[in-house]
Amino acid sequence: MKRFDFLLKNIKPGKILDVGNLDKQGKIHKILIKKLPKSEIFGIDVLDQEKLGLSFANQAIGNMEEIEFPDIFFDSVYMGQVLEHSWTPKNLLNKIYNMLKPGGVLIIDVPNVYSLSRMFKYIITGKDVILGNPDHKIFYSKAMLENLLGASKFKINKITTENVFAFRGKLFPMPHFWIFKNYGECLMASAQKNG
Template sequence: MNGVWHRLMDQNQTKSQVAEFYEEFQSRGKYDYLYGDEERKNLYVELIGKGHRILEVGCRAGNLTQYYHEGNEVVGVDVDRNALKEFKKRLGLEGHWVDVDSEDLPFGDGEFDVVVFSEVMEHLRFPQKALEEICRVLKPGGRLVGSVPNAFRLRNRMKFLFGKPFEVDASHLRSYSYELLRRELAGFFVQIDIHPVSGHLLGGGSTGIPVFTWLPFRIRALFALDLVFTGVGKEGKK
């Protein structure tokens, strides 16, 4: 895995090399990520809404898109060409081959009401560049809806204390806590909200005790699997 890590961290790598890395992971089912968790899925649908022109950055094969695209006009971008083919085949939606780490988004200023940016930031060398571009293509008052893994949840902290690695995905180049995520977003967005979702207090699967939405925020932030966030683009970030 160390060789993979260093290839990803090489700032001189080409777009095609990045694409090949994710295409190989996709071929092994590494990114067939399911949003089947009802809490997470329903939260996304609620936050995204209907009647919008939407850009999904990191659309993959439409794993999340399938739940919200009806009633919206959706365009996707991804660095994985095979995933984009599946995105079009599966949902009939327009997709663009873009590496947001090294390229600008191929859209004009203020084209979108909403940008969906789910499970992407942790994969980027330069998330600030991507966030700046997202601000540019959002309409005034437009919204960002996204998520990152809650890397410092209690289960991962316990693994670390016992000398076990808690980050096993070689494509994750950075880790976010609630505080780190808010700080990253605050440079580009206002009205930031972060929702800790999914995961378990004890156990896992159907027999585990889930992170209930009625629990105090600090408890959910400590145990939740993901951090779903929203923000409104700052004026002047063009």
Template sequence: MTTTPSLTYEYDRIADRKRLDFISDAISGKTQSHAKILDVGCGNGVISRHLGKLGFNVLGIDVSAQTIDRARTLNTMPNVQFEVISAEQLVAQGDTFDAIICSEVLEHLQDPSSLLKVLYQSLKPDGLLIVTVPNGSGPRELFVTRPVLKMRENNDWIWKAVVKVKTALGYTGTTVQSAADNLDHVQFFKKSDLEVLSSENNFRIVRFGKANFIEDVFPFSFVAKKIRSLQWLDCKIADALPYRFTGGFFSVWEKVK
């Protein structure tokens, strides 16, 4: 987990910064400083703006006009642009990129392969695809995401009570990364699932990374969000544990030639 002293971070959480460092390190190690980067499902544009500060030419796209409006409002760099456009439309235009970021996106899609096929066409032959997703069998998805989805579906009155408690504790339905209305997870990936998914879509994974451990699990999350040293320690613990215990996967994909 590295940080660049000269850069400021829009993310406060150590786990989010860790993910951002993984992405920027992967791209910086393989591409030129002025390379063309596509940030798919960019949300509020946090990743796009960070890469822009490193000198990359970044296009952030999202189908949510609400998030793109937010991203444009926060952007001050001429080398970073945001558009309400689909990846399919970029392919139709013939646009290709040196690297593509697909961060915390695939878990929201009913058919992730359909997007990956499009990204394959948008990526230059020697380009990199950076994919980050929650670990579908990790602590956060097992003890938070899945129970919440089931509770909301089957117990409306209990869910309403939970929402009131979360609101009182300062939790919101959006994230720093996205202000989209629906952030539900419909895919729950294990490490082996990602390896199969990449192979099925003519990619191979050349590097894996880990997110945090139990920081996102309540009540630890309530304490950890106020104490940065606990967040740092939690990320270090995740690095030491087997992959199945991490809260999320970071991965670098290359095209199979």
């Protein structure tokens, strides 16, 4: 399943926070606005949308760890390729847990440290590619993501991988055999606030 399909399948309409929403000129944010017209969609990014020529409503500039949103406010929070940039992911998830309404949903995707393409690159080159970005702080496996979500009081609905293999900037589908199910490029998780 692709990241965006996973997001749409798991997101709960209503008040939605899209963290790191200006990546790729706000591509996913624009689609969320179009696909969920009755939802109130908020965005936060360290980038200034005006410098990118964008003008989203409900847009905040800043780091999610430093900015304040009200508690028990959002129905869904989406963090696409964001959590790996934080040195304090548990604090961040605790904060998001408090911002979600009871039954609210958190959807996360992060690079998969055990993706097949990363393991092949490491075996062949002997170089750790820091999951494609020098700003990545912490690398996630399925077990680490499960532990982190559980420690932050979330009930895990599903954790899976985007079943693709990256090679020279292109994504290729992997066979849908059980042996490949945990080796996709990114981990995708859906978790819920109890209550």
